[in-house]
Amino acid sequence: MPEQFIAPSIDWFALSPYLVMVAGALGLLVVGALTPRWPRGLYSLVSALTATSAGVLAVFIWNDVAEMGPGTLVGGALSHDAFAQFVTIAVCAATALVALVTDAEVRGTVLEGPEIHALLLTAATGAMVMGASNDLIVLFLGLETLSLALYVLAASERTAAGQEAGMKYFILGGLASAVFLYGIALLYGGARSTNLGEIVARFQSTVALERNDSLVLAGLALLIVGLGFKVAAAPFHVWSPDVYQGAPTHVTAFMASVGKAAAFAAMLRVLVIALPFHRDDWRPVIWVLAIASLVIGSTLAVVQTDVKRMLAFSSVSHAGFLLVGVEAAGHRAGEQISGDGLESVLVYLALYSVLVVGTFSIVAVVSRHAGGSTDISVFAGLGRRRPVLALALTILLLAQAGVPLTSGFVAKWGVIQSAVAERSYAIAIIAMVSAVIAAFLYLRIMVSAWLADPSEVEPEPVPAMTGVAIALAAAVTLVVGVYPELLLGWTDAVSNFAR
Amino acid sequence: MEPTTTSYLVLAALLFGIGATGLMIRRNPLVMFMCIELMLNAVNLTFVALATRFSDIDGQTAVFFVMVVAAAEVVVGLGIIISIMRRRPGATVDDLAELKG
């Protein structure tokens, strides 16, 4: 026996959000299997409540962190900092909203039951782990937990499009996971550790023999590709339009919110927090990815006729905006005064998650009524059939376009402000121009909803829980737009406590 | 000639490349799936080789995690493939190209 195994001490309270989520998922599965079908909506309510309570616990943990300072959990596997809690809260909020929407989407099909909610909660747990991971292997585990659940969710509807989406997502996601994992292995070869804290320490030390720089650089390259795939940054976005369009709409909402938030959180962890010493190596790559995403996302969105596909490309261009913030964060990563980049990305993520769930929920309601079609023509005359729904759609789309007095403006303001602060003028200008192009796309949907003559006169039914989710999303969008300090004051602390 | 750590790393890189090439040229979903497995195992080989060089336990434990993940991936992947094959027997991935543009 070379060494005595010492079990790491475990702070159960700090882990409680994860435990609640996993317990919720398992509970739904076990109890759901043993009992007859629950009354309508109960599965959704339970999973939404689970996600909400995990989010609330994260708020309490945040208070602890604020008092006692950041640390690590489970032998250095997870970070215990404000950043992790922020991501957890954003993920839980989006998950709860998606859970509410899911009910009406699966009602009356073979999918009605606890399984789909268990998958949602599992995926969300993976996302939370990604945001909190302090070790690349743990990060990989979180990523796979999220991805595997998402593959199943994407293919859950037995339509041709759904299966195609699941298949494409699975094969390409597998490729990206392998690339990402290879990156971890090479980085391990270069820095002799997979622990983020130890990696930082390794580069801080002056002993050069301890590491192998070319392996580190190769590993970094593969990590960026893997993360770029998950955030759907061009040119690694190729999967996203097909998958977003083919997957069931509530799953698309989940991918676009939770999937993207988790991947960006992981990107910030790896690049800004763990590898600030290579910031001059990775920043130009992020720069290129940002510009490619902005341009490709916004131009390709304009020519689409399917609303889900439009929103998929628009989500690529949102990824470009987020990368603008990551690039800005890269200028002074690892320094005492680190600028606003990191913070602006987090704000953007939180706001965008809520926004995009709301938007896709409306798409779900409208397309369901139109027999599953998501062509832009089914939105014609929505303003006359369902004025309030059309109003909510308008608010959410205006926010996506970044119009003042909506949360989208606050988000875009933040990232562009931080880019200008780092003198990245070129990228800021390109971001603005692509926002101009993208605005046209949102306008098309709005015009169709308000001005076009209805092809359908029967108003679509709005299920109660979906309605609640849409109302919450629209309310957050407006309230944060008018009183941004509600959110901004909160995130101010995040970057200080991220380690 | 005694194989060094570098030989293992090169072998792993080759295996990884073969897997990636397979994804680009093969059309059978099952074979593509096996290519992904090949890539994951190439990474495992890398981990083990590096861990041996460092005489470090971390790299070797990572392999176990990867194996578990790969096993889970098999379950999910086969599930998706079977559900497609049941609907359209003998389908290749090129037949699944309705969503595009």
Place this chain on the structure above:
Amino acid sequence: MLDVIWLVPALPLVGFLAILLFGRRLGEPGAGYVAAAAVLGAFVVTVGAFFDLLSLDEHHREHVSVLFSWVPVSSLQIDMALLADPLSITMALFVTGIGFLIHLFAIGYMHGDPKFSKFFLYLNLFVLSMLMLVLGENLLVTFLGWEGVGACSYFLISFWHTRESAATAGKKAFVTNRIGDWGVMLAMFLGFQAVGSVSYSALNGAAESGALASSTATGIALLLFVGAAGKSAQLPLYLWLPDAMEGPTPVSALIHAATMVTAGVFLMTRMNPVIAASADYAPQIIAWVGALTALFAATIAVAQHDIKKVLAYSTVSQLGYMFLAVGTGAYVAAVFHMVTHAFFKALMFLGSGSVIHGMHHEQDMRRMGALRTVMPITAGTFIIGWLAIAGVPPFAGFWSKDEILLFTLASSPVLYVIGLVTAVLTAFYMTRQVVMVFFGEARWESHADDHGAHGEFRPHESPPIMLFPLVVLAGLSVVGGAIQLPSFGIIPDSWRHRLEDWLHPVVEPGEAVIKGTAAYDAKSWLALLAIACAVLGIAAAIAVYAKGRAKPFEPELLARGWRYDETVSAFMGGPGRRAFDAVARFDSGVVDGAVTGTASGVRSVAERLRRGQTGFVRNYSAVVVAGVLGVLIWFVIIRGVL
């Protein structure tokens, strides 16, 4: 009233909400009256605020009222605040005053439209946004209004969206305005970066104290100018404005003549210390763009047949004058011309609306003529507007244009000549319009058949609710010049430079700047020269178009139409004619093509790019693997080895 300055935007907001909630119940004309009453209320409050400010010492004429703290996060402090100072109150006065008159007019004009109440909904929303724009205490509040007026403009242009052309025009306005918007946003970021605030007092204060580096000031000024050029329809972003005439005529009068399009001039005036602090070439660029736009648009106006298109190009041209004034440092003159232009151009747009209304939606001037006999009041007021814009003293336009030209000569003789030529052309095309519409033969009688359903076709004078605004605006166009009379011998001292004294703390003192220059000494001669130019233009146009009047009436429409063009070409000579044609072609081909070209360029690039999105998984893998190789090459070879 200064303490309740928030009522100014709040009242149109109330009107907007009332129509939003009860629009259908209010119906016609209730919704129109509610909307008009809301704007009238805002006007009354503004007048109260005006007198309050007037009673204060000139250095204390500034009242900031913070509604709430909008973004109060450590480094970023932005208030939702309104600023009442001479400049903003001047703007608010004519926005609400003219806005009210146009609301009244619209009640008559939109009579019978199925979307009557929706129209007033947008109109009130527009007034609200415009007031936020001018009353904003910082760039962000202004920007909010800026976006709002753009959106309302878009909705109102495409109000009759069933017309294909209206929908296209709306889109064009939207896209060009967005291009301008990013200029403003970037200027805002740059300003915030340099000064740590986006409030006007901080930015202008930094510029005045020299804390703002000249290069930063230049950047801010030029970026703002990009935004201003988009909103105020300057080269090369002007082309949305003529197309915007697809909207209902009251919209053209309110948004595309009197208020929104002057937002760019307002913003530049508001930020005048920053322009002063920037490099010399920044104001020169502004002046040249303004002068060239003025000339360019005036030449196009000569060749138009649509009654509203002439006015639209004329508006672009007059806005060019305002930017010329801004570029040459004549901010008072710019504001002065903005006010007088708002009077007479709103008057003429409403007049043209009255004509269109009376002609049953006929807009081609070749089908008009002799309308003074059937529409005496419309004709009379329109003629007053014509004299004002042509620069005939003592009408309002003469004084403001004269002051701009004075400053221009003090700055650059070349610009002055451009300004003078534009003045001749302005007098020419406006006279042409008046002659074609109100004098000569009645060319509408032969088209009674076109309007079949009406049976006997006869233009009619508009109802009193439409004539009242015309009369009021005509009165203002006559006496509007009195707010800023120059220092000529016969004018009593206390009447001179009233606007200048009123605006004094906000913008640099006017005439003092150019006192002592040769231009200033010769200013009486310059005024005479300007009058001579106006007379020349009017005389030329009467000579040309009166000839057409003398000829006997010929029944074929086309022959007549061509005759006018021939007359023009006979007057201008072959080359002149070709030049106008070329300008018009340049307008519709190159400039217009550039914007639609950009749009279709995006489209064609996208079409090519989307072919890459093949739907085949294997291709996607190849893209990802290629990306992997690319990133690896960067990291390992370029960063690692080299």
